[in-house]
Amino acid sequence: MQITVRKAQLKAKTEKSKEKARAQVYNMLSDMIDYMSYENPLPVDTGAYVGSMSLNPRGNRSGPAKGKRGRRKADPNMALNDMEARLTAGLDSIEDPLDGATIINKAPHAKEVHLYVRDVFAELRDMYGL
Amino acid sequence: MSSIYHHIRRALETELDDASIAPVAYENVAYSPTTGTSFLQPVFTPTTRRPAVMGVSPQQLYTGLFRVLCNAAEGNGPNAADSLANSVIDTFEATTDIDYNTGSETIKVSIRYAEKFAGTLDAPWYIVPVNIGWYIYK
Numbered sequence: 001m002q003i004t005v006r007k008a009q010l011k012a013k014t015e016k017s018k019e020k021a022r023a024q025v026y027n028m029l030s031d032m033i034d035y036m037s038y039e040n041p042l043p044v045d046t047g048a049y050v051g052s053m054s055l056n057p058r059g060n061r062s063g064p065a066k067g068k069r070g071r072r073k074a075d076p077n078m079a080l081n082d083m084e085a086r087l088t089a090g091l092d093s094i095e096d097p098l099d100g101a102t103i104i105n106k107a108p109h110a111k112e113v114h115l116y117v118r119d120v121f122a123e124l125r126d127m128y129g130l
Numbered sequence: 131m132s133s134i135y136h137h138i139r140r141a142l143e144t145e146l147d148d149a150s151i152a153p154v155a156y157e158n159v160a161y162s163p164t165t166g167t168s169f170l171q172p173v174f175t176p177t178t179r180r181p182a183v184m185g186v187s188p189q190q191l192y193t194g195l196f197r198v199l200c201n202a203a204e205g206n207g208p209n210a211a212d213s214l215a216n217s218v219i220d221t222f223e224a225t226t227d228i229d230y231n232t233g234s235e236t237i238k239v240s241i242r243y244a245e246k247f248a249g250t251l252d253a254p255w256y257i258v259p260v261n262i263g264w265y266i267y268k
Binding site: 040111112115118119122123126127 | 175259
């Protein structure tokens with residue numbers, strides 16, 4: 001008795017698994033965006049911190065770096081909606097989520113926020129086991 | 131029942147206080163640090179509360195972070211803050227279970243991990259954060 005698996009069959013199955021994994025990574029990143037925007041929204045004062053949050057293909061450290069000096073108080077809902085839209089656009093622009101993604105905040109005062117206000121990156125690492 | 135959060139906080143803060151590593155500056159409590167004297171700043175951050183099983187009135191799995199900022203005097207090298215961080219990590223070593231009596235029952239907060247991050251200078255302090263991941267089924 002023998003079982004023969006055709007190469008084409010294997011290829012199809014591999015592609016199917018990859019597709020599932022791709023969707024899972026996409027959903028995970030999308031959940032992270034929801035967490036920061038709505039579920040447990042990031043703190044907003046001038047909006048410079050949330051305005052400096054970016055989601056890029058893995059290793060890409062580009063993005064806005066907004067300072068808080070000279071800025072007026074921002075509307076939290078508007079600032080968070082903008083961030084959500086920007087991060088989602090960043091996620092959708094990633095060709096293959098399986099290649100990974102980088103979430104980065106380049107605000108000059110990001111370190112201060114993470115130390116004294118809220119370290120959302122530590123929260124995400126904790127929640128998603130990263 | 132969401133009222134368990136304050137018990138979790140007390141369990142973790144009591145454990146930190148009992149370790150007598152350094153004075154503790156609790157959240158939202160006035161604390162005037164003495165320049166040059168090390169102190170710890172805990173920050174309690176719950177992250178998720180999810181049903182652990184299916185069905186009606188399920189047991190909940192709570193998870194979160196307990197962040198301890200180890201503050202040591204600036205300009206004296208990293209040893210003092212590192213040593214505080216090491217003591218905090220030893221107190222909250224992974225797989226440690228912390229029993230806490232709420233008055234009506236004993237809850238058990240379990241530690242998933244404790245990890246140290248890079249130090250930051252914020253005059254007059256050099257600060258080393260330690261992140262502690264915790265969970266509890268209730």
